Amino acid sequence: MACGAIERCDFFPPDCECGIERSWVQSGSHLSKIKLVRANDCDSRPFDRQKSGESDLDDMLGGGWPLGFSALVWGQPGAGKSRLTYRWASRVFSPALILCLENGPAPRCYTLARQLLEHAGGTIANVHFSNDAENWESHANSINAKAIVVDAISIFSDPVATLERLAHWAAKNKAFVWSIAHSTKAGD
Numbered sequence: 001m002a003c004g005a006i007e008r009c010d011f012f013p014p015d016c017e018c019g020i021e022r023s024w025v026q027s028g029s030h031l032s033k034i035k036l037v038r039a040n041d042c043d044s045r046p047f048d049r050q051k052s053g054e055s056d057l058d059d060m061l062g063g064g065w066p067l068g069f070s071a072l073v074w075g076q077p078g079a080g081k082s083r084l085t086y087r088w089a090s091r092v093f094s095p096a097l098i099l100c101l102e103n104g105p106a107p108r109c110y111t112l113a114r115q116l117l118e119h120a121g122g123t124i125a126n127v128h129f130s131n132d133a134e135n136w137e138s139h140a141n142s143i144n145a146k147a148i149v150v151d152a153i154s155i156f157s158d159p160v161a162t163l164e165r166l167a168h169w170a171a172k173n174k175a176f177v178w179s180i181a182h183s184t185k186a187g188d
Contacts, residue, residue, distance in 0.1 A: 048174065050092055065092065070167045070177035072153070077182050083120040085149045085178040086113070090122035093147030093176060097128050097140045101155040106131050113151075137169060146175045153179040 049064035058064050065088070073081045089096040098117070100109040110129045117124060130139045133155055140148055148166065156162040159181075166177045 050176070052088055053091055065176050067174045067176060068171040070163070070170045070179065072163070072179050072181055074181045075183060081180045081182075082116055082149075082151050085151070085180060086117045086127075087120040087122045089147040089149050089176075089178065090117060090124065090127045093145075094126040095128060095143045095145055096126065096147040096149065097130060097136070097143060097145045098149045098151065099133065099136055100129050100131050100151060101133055102152050137165070140169065140173075140175075145173075148175070148177045150177065150179040153181050 047066040047068070049062070049066050051058050051064040052061070073085055075081050086098060089098065098113055100113040103109040103112045109131050113129050114124065117127060128139070128143050128145075130136065132139060136148065136150075139145075148169070150162075150166065153159045153162060163179060166179060169175070170177045
């Protein structure tokens with residue numbers, strides 16, 4: 001790790017308290033500014049997983065969604081990104097926080113999100129909506145969220161930094177985060 005700290009990986013991806021860099025290296029390895037790691041110095045524990053409820057998807061994921069991770073769901077507008085992530089979050093993880101950031105102010109954004117969730121076959125009982133991009137973490141922690149859907153990550157002024165914060169939150173809470181991104185006409 002960049003700070004030279006040595007610690008055992010208790011969750012994935014592990015974080016150094018300094019927040020500088022992540023590492024999968026176990027205790028006992030010299031970590032100061034390391035660029036190359038021997039495979040036998042790395043942890044090989046299997047990840048805790050949450051089944052999606054869709055057997056084909058679970059097979060592709062190696063047994064379900066790996067807890068403590070995040071995923072970027074990217075594609076053309078109208079491809080079903082929100083529909084799928086809302087359904088996965090609501091059916092598998094409870095409670096779930098859906099950040100409705102691109103469909104206008106409340107209550108309109110909440111109405112649209114609920115309609116989308118119901119249309120996708122999601123479960124509304126343990127889903128919470130918010131359009132507060134700045135305080136997403138406190139909202140997630142207040143409901144003890146096991147999943148977050150960010151719809152859409154492009155709303156944030158620094159999407160990359162936000163993705164890093166979301167990944168850190170997922171790892172710390174053994175939860176899962178889906179961040180939705182739309183491709184442009186150029187396919188970017």
